[in-house]
Amino acid sequence: MTRLADCLKPTAQIGAQPSGSETPLGAFPPPRPETHISIPMRELTEDTTRADAARTRGQFLARQDMWDTLLHEIHQADMARATTGQGLPVAELLAFGARTDVVQAADTAIRDGCACDDPALTAGINALEALRHDLDTTPDTAPYLATILAQTHLDIGWAWRGNDWRDGLPEDRRQKCAAHFDRATGLMAPYNGVELNSPLVAATQCALLAGASDPNQRISDDYEDLIDLDPHNFRHMRALGHYLLPRWFGSYAELDRQAKNTAARTRDIWGDGGYTWVCFDAIARDAGAFDRLDADRFIAGLHDIVAARPDQATVNLLAAYCALTLPLDASSDARPNDRHADKRARVAASADWLIRDHLTELHPMIWAHALDRFDNNATVGSVERFAARGRRSAFRVLGEVFGDDIRRGTHITFTETGLSMRSI
Known part of the structure; x- marks a missing residue:
C-alpha cells in the first residue's frame, strides 16, 4: 500500500496573522x-462571477447525468487553456463542480461520524466508480472521467485526514485516507499529462504526490512539466514553491533552484515574475525560505508581474x-x-x-x-x-x-x- 508520506504528519504551524494592528x-x-x-x-468581481458560473455548470451537468457533454466541455477548455479573467482554469472549475455533491456529502458524513458503509458516505463515490464501466468514453474524454474520479478520492482522502490532528492521525483515519490516495493513484496511472497535453491531468498527478512514497524525488520534475504545459497559470508556480518547503517535500536549496529555473523558462511571459511566484507563498509561510531569497529579484518580479497582468x-x-x-x-x-x-x-x-x-x-x-x-x-x-x-x-x-x-x-x-x- 502506498505510504501517505508527509500529508499524514501533523501540519507544521503556519505563521499567525498579525495581531493587535x-x-x-x-x-x-x-x-x-x-x-x-x-x-x-x-465585493463581487467579474472573475468571481465567471468562476462561479463554470463551477455551477459542472455541477448541473453532473446532476443531469449529462456526462458526455461535461467531459467534452472539460476537454475543450483544457486544450484551449481557457481561464477566467484572473487565470482560474475553466477545466478545473468544471471538474470541481462535477464532484462537489459527492465530496460535500462524504465530508458531512465523515464529520458526523457515519459508519464506513453508510450510504451517505459511499453512494456518491460508488456511483462515480460505476460510471467508468457504464459510460462510453473516447480517447479524448476517458482521461477526464478518471481525473474527476481521482480528484474526488483525493478530496475524500483529505476529509479523512482533517486539519486538527496535531498529535498524529488515528490509525483508522490514516488507513481510510491512504486507501483513497491509493485509488486515485491507480486511476491516474494510465495517463500522462505531458503526453495528453493536459494541464488538468498534470495538475492532478502533482496532487497525488501527497500520497507518494517518493515525493521528494518527483516534485520538481512533475511541477516543471505542469508549468511548461500552462506557463500563464501562476498558481502552479505558487504551489511548487509551497510544496518545496522542508515541511513538505523539498528543501530551501531546491526552492531557490526551482525559483531561478522557473523564471528562466517563463521569462518571455513573466520576466522575473516566475521567480517571485515560486517564492510567493514559501517566504510567507516559512521564515527560513528568506535565507536564499534574492530580494532585489523578487521585487523586480513584482514589477514584471504587474506589467504582464x-x-x-x-x-x-x-x-x-x-x-x-x-x-x-x-x-x-x-x-x-x-x-x-x-x-x-x-x-x-x-x-x-x-x-x-x-x-x-x-x-x-x-x-x-x-x-x-x-x-x-x-x-x-x-x-x-x-x-x-x-x-x-x-x-x-x-x-x-x-x-x-x-x-x-x-x-x-x-x-x-x-x-x-x-x-x-
Whole structure:
C-alpha cells in the first residue's frame, strides 16, 4: 500500500496573522482614513462571477447525468487553456463542480461520524466508480472521467485526514485516507499529462504526490512539466514553491533552484515574475525560505508581474500580500528579532508603489485572505464579516500610505487614470 508520506504528519504551524494592528506600514495610523479616501469597492468581481458560473455548470451537468457533454466541455477548455479573467482554469472549475455533491456529502458524513458503509458516505463515490464501466468514453474524454474520479478520492482522502490532528492521525483515519490516495493513484496511472497535453491531468498527478512514497524525488520534475504545459497559470508556480518547503517535500536549496529555473523558462511571459511566484507563498509561510531569497529579484518580479497582468485582482493580491501577509509580530514563527527583518521590510515596502501607482479599486476578499496568509484551509464563517475584515484592513493600510496627506487635510480619490488629490 502506498505510504501517505508527509500529508499524514501533523501540519507544521503556519505563521499567525498579525495581531493587535493589521497595518504594517508605519506605527500610527492616521485618523479615520475612510473619510479621506474614496476608492471603488468590488465585493463581487467579474472573475468571481465567471468562476462561479463554470463551477455551477459542472455541477448541473453532473446532476443531469449529462456526462458526455461535461467531459467534452472539460476537454475543450483544457486544450484551449481557457481561464477566467484572473487565470482560474475553466477545466478545473468544471471538474470541481462535477464532484462537489459527492465530496460535500462524504465530508458531512465523515464529520458526523457515519459508519464506513453508510450510504451517505459511499453512494456518491460508488456511483462515480460505476460510471467508468457504464459510460462510453473516447480517447479524448476517458482521461477526464478518471481525473474527476481521482480528484474526488483525493478530496475524500483529505476529509479523512482533517486539519486538527496535531498529535498524529488515528490509525483508522490514516488507513481510510491512504486507501483513497491509493485509488486515485491507480486511476491516474494510465495517463500522462505531458503526453495528453493536459494541464488538468498534470495538475492532478502533482496532487497525488501527497500520497507518494517518493515525493521528494518527483516534485520538481512533475511541477516543471505542469508549468511548461500552462506557463500563464501562476498558481502552479505558487504551489511548487509551497510544496518545496522542508515541511513538505523539498528543501530551501531546491526552492531557490526551482525559483531561478522557473523564471528562466517563463521569462518571455513573466520576466522575473516566475521567480517571485515560486517564492510567493514559501517566504510567507516559512521564515527560513528568506535565507536564499534574492530580494532585489523578487521585487523586480513584482514589477514584471504587474506589467504582464495589470488587472486589479492581481494588483490587490500583490499589494495585500506585501502589506499584510509578509509582516510578522510576536505571535508569528519568526519573532520580531527575525534575522531577515531588513529583507522582509524591503519586500513589504513594495505595497506603497503598488497602491500609489497601480491600485484603482479595492477587492476586500483578497485583503481578508491576505491576513490568513492565503491559507486555503482557513474557515470563513460569514462571507460578509470576512469581507468587512478585509475592507477594514485595507483602509488601515491606505491610511498609513497616505497618512501625511490626510494629516494635511487632503482627500485622495482612486480613479481609473490614477490618483486624484484635493484639499478639504
